Amino acid sequence: MSTTRLAGVLAFLLGVFVLVPLFINLTGRWDFYYTLTSVALLSVAAAGVWLTFYIGRINIGQGAYALTGGYVSAILITQYGVSFWLTLPLAGLFCAAVSVLIGLPILRLRGVYFAMVTLVLTEVARLTALALPVTNGAKGITSIPLPGELSLFGLTIIPDFSTLGNPKLAFYLMATVLMVLTYLVLWRIVNSRLGHLCRSLQQNEELSASIGVNTAMLRVLAYAISSFFGGLAGAIFVAISQSIYPSSFVVQDSVNFMLYCFLGGLGYVFGPMLGTLLLYFGWDLLSIAKEYQLLIYSGALIALMLVLPNGVLSLLDKKGGRK
Amino acid sequence: MTPILQIKGVTKRYGGLTANNDITFDVAPQEILSVIGPNGAGKSTLFKQIAGFVTPTTGEVIYKGTKISGLPPHKVARMGVVRTFQETTIFKSMTVRENVIVSHHLRSKASLLGFFFGSAQAKADEAEFGKSADDIIDFLGLQAIRNETASNLPQGHLRALGMAIGLATHPDVILLDEPFAGMNHDETMRMVALVRRLRDERGLTVLLVEHDMPAVMKISDRIVCINFGEKIAEGSPAEIQANPRVIEAYLGSEDAAIGM
Numbered sequence: 001m002s003t004t005r006l007a008g009v010l011a012f013l014l015g016v017f018v019l020v021p022l023f024i025n026l027t028g029r030w031d032f033y034y035t036l037t038s039v040a041l042l043s044v045a046a047a048g049v050w051l052t053f054y055i056g057r058i059n060i061g062q063g064a065y066a067l068t069g070g071y072v073s074a075i076l077i078t079q080y081g082v083s084f085w086l087t088l089p090l091a092g093l094f095c096a097a098v099s100v101l102i103g104l105p106i107l108r109l110r111g112v113y114f115a116m117v118t119l120v121l122t123e124v125a126r127l128t129a130l131a132l133p134v135t136n137g138a139k140g141i142t143s144i145p146l147p148g149e150l151s152l153f154g155l156t157i158i159p160d161f162s163t164l165g166n167p168k169l170a171f172y173l174m175a176t177v178l179m180v181l182t183y184l185v186l187w188r189i190v191n192s193r194l195g196h197l198c199r200s201l202q203q204n205e206e207l208s209a210s211i212g213v214n215t216a217m218l219r220v221l222a223y224a225i226s227s228f229f230g231g232l233a234g235a236i237f238v239a240i241s242q243s244i245y246p247s248s249f250v251v252q253d254s255v256n257f258m259l260y261c262f263l264g265g266l267g268y269v270f271g272p273m274l275g276t277l278l279l280y281f282g283w284d285l286l287s288i289a290k291e292y293q294l295l296i297y298s299g300a301l302i303a304l305m306l307v308l309p310n311g312v313l314s315l316l317d318k319k320g321g322r323k
Numbered sequence: 324m325t326p327i328l329q330i331k332g333v334t335k336r337y338g339g340l341t342a343n344n345d346i347t348f349d350v351a352p353q354e355i356l357s358v359i360g361p362n363g364a365g366k367s368t369l370f371k372q373i374a375g376f377v378t379p380t381t382g383e384v385i386y387k388g389t390k391i392s393g394l395p396p397h398k399v400a401r402m403g404v405v406r407t408f409q410e411t412t413i414f415k416s417m418t419v420r421e422n423v424i425v426s427h428h429l430r431s432k433a434s435l436l437g438f439f440f441g442s443a444q445a446k447a448d449e450a451e452f453g454k455s456a457d458d459i460i461d462f463l464g465l466q467a468i469r470n471e472t473a474s475n476l477p478q479g480h481l482r483a484l485g486m487a488i489g490l491a492t493h494p495d496v497i498l499l500d501e502p503f504a505g506m507n508h509d510e511t512m513r514m515v516a517l518v519r520r521l522r523d524e525r526g527l528t529v530l531l532v533e534h535d536m537p538a539v540m541k542i543s544d545r546i547v548c549i550n551f552g553e554k555i556a557e558g559s560p561a562e563i564q565a566n567p568r569v570i571e572a573y574l575g576s577e578d579a580a581i582g583m
Contacts, residue, residue, distance in 0.1 A: 188439055189439065192435075192438040192439050193428075193433075193435065193449070194435045194438055194439060196421070196424070196425045197425065199417065199425070200414050200417075204412055204415075206376070206412065207408065207412050209395070209397050210374060210396050210397075210405060210406050210408075211425075211426040211429070211488060211489075211491065211492050212397045212400035212401050212405075212429035214395075214397045216395075221435075
């Protein structure tokens with residue numbers, strides 16, 4: 001790793017874990033914690049969407065997995081008394097398993113056909129949540145306890161959130177740590193052979209198969225990793241709001257995940273993270289424009305896509321920047 | 324000599340259309356065999372069936388004694404039969420070297436997880452791929468454009484790159500789909516020499532589908548001629564040129580095309 005890149009990463013970590021909490025402490029804008037926690041979690045889900053883009057599939061169905069992950073966590077906690085920390089990986093794994101079953105047939109589709117099917121998935125997930133007895137229908141699952149203590153060999157690693165004076169900060173740290181880990185994994189995937197194979201798939205599936213790549217397996221693998229991220233993000237969202245309803249994640253959310261990737265840049269690992277930050281914050285900031293909020297927001301989106309079709313991060317390329 | 328590849332009664336029907344009808348021939352190891360025929364004769368369909376992209380309706384393809392028809396392309400490639408594509412099928416936004424390196428997939432000994440965590444085996448694999456890719460690039464004379472993005476390359480180089488991608492899988496049998504299409508005389512002659520070297524220096528068995536008759540006559544050990552999905556002749560270039568059924572198939576406008 002080059003020194004500039006290392007410096008960049010260190011500056012980023014310093015900003016996220018030291019400067020932001022410091023800034024919030026000084027200004028007293030505690031609501032920023034909630035916003036930034038959301039950004040971190042949304043960018044985890046968007047990272048998954050980005051990975052499906054990387055194999056050449058437009059994924060507008062991440063909301064389905066966020067919802068599924070959220071429900072898995074909520075049900076395990078409230079009905080089976082499982083620790084939140086254990087439900088987190090379980091939610092991810094459950095989503096990955098479901099996505100394998102769904103992905104096997106639908107990943108054979110390409111282009112707009114795959115996109116349309118995934119668009120429907122979110123709605124299917126919502127209707128399923130409404131219909132199943134275990135999800136408690138439209139009433140949803142509420143009063144979910146805050147994450148408990150995580151201890152290993154009697155050693156407390158993470159204290160019980162309900163005993164904390166400032167759970168907002170705790171959630172912020174949890175979400176950002178998860179975000180950093182997610183992007184570390186994503187970066188490693190893209191820069192290892194797995195990523196090169198994904199790129200070969202994105203550019204030409206027939207050729208990829210003829211050089212011996214098991215394209216069906218690779219597509220499902222990438223989609224499963226993608227859904228794993230979606231499930232994780234969903235589970236933490238539920239822990240924060242302590243409740244989940246069938247409408248907690250809707251089609252609009254799925255579309256947003258895709259937009260974050262587009263706007264940040266599909267060619268850049270950190271594109272979805274930046275895209276999420278800009279769009280989510282941008283939307284919040286524009287609330288001062290009241291009834292013109294959506295108009296300005298959409299106008300800015302269209303302008304950005306026209307001016308920077310390869311995403312905001314493509315600005316770096318002109319200076320010979322990094323990928 | 325035992326054949327390396329046997330095409331046995333391969334028939335492919337699409338609804339009422341018969342693209343290939345009961346085609347049978349053998350390919351000897353290290354042979355250069357061309358499949359010729361007028362447009363729409365079913366040559367490409369035959370190639371797709373050999374490489375696993377299309378499953379024959381009836382009949383089978385046997386490679387070194389094992390049936391390969393019906394297997395998916397990546398399994399056929401793993402066994403050593405690899406197809407290059409008509410026109411310019413490459414990984415467009417990768418450089419030439421990246422194209423060749425990524426195509427070494429079949430040579431990797433480390434697992435994907437190993438590559439993710441950067442295991443010793445994965446590092447050894449990567450080093451080997453790089454070295455082998457450079458060998459192939461040198462072999463095909465692509466040194467000067469090693470780091471060029473593939474989408475910027477002219478036609479002739481793309482064709483060579485397509486071949487490099489095929490070679491990177493280290494096949495025993497390579498299927499070349501119209502390797503001379505769209506080339507001028509000089510380019511064709513260079514490509515003919517190159518295909519010979521594939522056999523002579525790398526020990527490959529070469530199957531090719533081609534329209535350029537002078538080139539086919541020059542390069543082939545044997546030729547199989549297909550018309551309307553059926554094999555109408557098989558033999559040496561001289562035999563094919565003298566075969567009345569072949570002449571009939573090409574009769575009229577294309578008399579000159581088979582080198583008469």
